[in-house]
Amino acid sequence: MKNRSVRRRLELVFAALLIVGLAGCKSNESSPAAGAPFVSAASKPAAQMPDADTPAPEKTSGFDGKRAFADVAKQVNFGPRPSGSQAIAQVQDYILAELSSAGCTADFDAFNGQTPAGEIAMKNILVKIPGERPGIILLATHYDTKRLDNFVGADDAGSSTAVMLELARSLCALHGRYQVWIAFFDGEEAVNREWKDPDNRYGSRQMAAKLAMSGDLPKIRAFLLADIVGSRELRIKRDANSDKALTDLVWTTAKNLGYSGVFVNDPTSIEDDHQSFSARGVRTVDVIDLEIPYWHTAQDTLDKISSKSLAIVGHVFVESVKQLQTK
Numbered sequence: 540m541k542n543r544s545v546r547r548r549l550e551l552v553f554a555a556l557l558i559v560g561l562a563g564c565k566s567n568e569s570s571p572a573a574g575a576p577f578v579s580a581a582s583k584p585a586a587q588m589p590d591a592d593t594p595a596p597e598k599t600s601g602f603d604g605k606r607a608f609a610d611v612a613k614q615v616n617f618g619p620r621p622s623g624s625q626a627i628a629q630v631q632d633y634i635l636a637e638l639s640s641a642g643c644t645a646d647f648d649a650f651n652g653q654t655p656a657g658e659i660a661m662k663n664i665l666v667k668i669p670g671e672r673p674g675i676i677l678l679a680t681h682y683d684t685k686r687l688d689n690f691v692g693a694d695d696a697g698s699s700t701a702v703m704l705e706l707a708r709s710l711c712a713l714h715g716r717y718q719v720w721i722a723f724f725d726g727e728e729a730v731n732r733e734w735k736d737p738d739n740r741y742g743s744r745q746m747a748a749k750l751a752m753s754g755d756l757p758k759i760r761a762f763l764l765a766d767i768v769g770s771r772e773l774r775i776k777r778d779a780n781s782d783k784a785l786t787d788l789v790w791t792t793a794k795n796l797g798y799s800g801v802f803v804n805d806p807t808s809i810e811d812d813h814q815s816f817s818a819r820g821v822r823t824v825d826v827i828d829l830e831i832p833y834w835h836t837a838q839d840t841l842d843k844i845s846s847k848s849l850a851i852v853g854h855v856f857v858e859s860v861k862q863l864q865t866k
């Protein structure tokens with residue numbers, strides 16, 4: 540999460556709610572220390588199903604919205620998944636197992652994030668799909684969740700993690716002109732409640748620095764980030780901190796597929812993992828709907844997630860990659 544004005548507004552609302560409704564109760568704003576237990580999501584079951592009107596994979600270039608929904612459910616069932624927790628280790632194992640089943644080649648990079656709560660062990664995961672030429676199309680998400688009590692992050696970051704897993708299932712079997720890499724970042728969320736550099740984007744900064752050292756960074760032709768893409772009322776605005784031409788490519792692709800009601804032309808300004816790469820000269824675009832009423836609250840649960848929205852975003856990513864493969 541990352542649009543300053545929107546975030547500040549939400550934080551003010553949250554603060555007001557705390558003062559008005561939770562006077563004397565600080566439990567919702569405490570951030571447990573590394574390794575502290577988080578309350579499991581399993582204590583709050585709710586009936587959650589994929590949408591009946593989810594388009595079939597044949598209609599969305601092979602992307603299976605219902606299977607992506609199951610990936611969100613799986614993550615939510617692990618409970619709160621902040622960096623360094625036992626639950627995020629389960630997510631890492633799950634992602635790696637799913638990638639292996641899909642025939643993907645995946646590496647991981649274990650590192651320590653230097654955070655306000657001390658050193659926290661983190662792990663980036665990177666899928667590499669070969670191409671005929673050295674250029675790279677990099678797709679990305681974060682998979683850690685914000686350090687808040689009872690926060691299971693179905694939309695943030697379950698939805699985009701599910702989209703990238705489902706994309707990997709179809710893309711790993713392909714062999715295009717350019718390489719396609721899919722990154723799963725740890726440590727996107729600020730450890731403190733407030734989003735304030737450098738307390739955020741630990742994983743994407745680590746990967747960008749590592750790719751700069753290895754000489755791969757200049758090979759990245761496009762960086763497409765997804766984050767918070769699963770809501771029922773999904774509306775994705777054009778981010779002013781993204782590359783204009785790359786944003787045009789994605790939004791035109793969406794329009795041609797009939798999704799201009801989801802990929803809208805309203806402007807916004809987002810701070811997110813893409814900035815770790817754009818700061819190093821990479822062309823980036825962020826696909827995010829930050830204006831969800833349950834953002835960074837315990838209400839970010841599986842019932843908020845639409846398998847149809849996941850299918851739409853997945854479809855747009857598959858077709859945007861095809862466009863980028865022709866350039």
Ligand SMILES: [Zn+2]
Pocket residue numbers: 540685695728835
């Ligand atoms: Zn977040």
